[in-house]
Amino acid sequence: MMSDTGTHVSLDIKAVDDDGTFSGYASTYAVDQGRDAVVPGAFAKSLATRPAGRLKMLRDHDPRQLIGTWIDAKEDGTGLWVKGKLLLDVAAAREAYTLLKAGALDGLSIGFRSIRDRWDSAKKVRFLEEIDLREISLTGFPMNESATVSAVKNEEFARRIVGAIERADARIRAA
Known part of the structure; x- marks a missing residue:
C-alpha cells in the first residue's frame, strides 16, 4: 500500500504460506478449559525422544485424518511453539488449508499422556510437569484457548492497521 505521503507500508497477513506452512503455539502455560496447566519444561524429555518430525499432525485428534x-x-517462555506443513496432496489437508486461510480454523491442541502431574486442590488445577507428547491437531475448539496458529488472516483488520500507520506517518511528517 502507498500512503498519501509516498511512504510504502506493507503487512504480511497470511496465517499459512502458499506451500501449506504455518506456525503457532500448540500449548501455552495457561490453565485450559479442562483445568490442566502445562508447566515449563514439561515437554523436554518427550521432544528429546520424539522430535517434531515424529509427532503426528492430525485434524481434531482423529488418527484417520493425518494432514501434514x-x-x-x-x-519457550510462552509454551510449545511449533511449525508445520500441510500435505496439500491430501484432501483433508487441502480443506484445512482453505479454512486456515479464511481464519475459520485457527486452534491447536495436543494429544498426550501425563507422565508426572500434581493436583492443586486450592486452585483446582492439575499441573502437568512431564508429558509424553504424541500428536498435535489443528482444531476449531482447543481446550487451551491461547493455543493458536499465529497471525490469523484478517484482511479488514490488517487494512485498518495499515491505515492507522499511514495516518500517523502523515501527522509526523506534517509536524
Missing part, C-alpha cells in the same frame, strides 16, 4: 508433518517444535 511437523517441522519444528520447541518450548
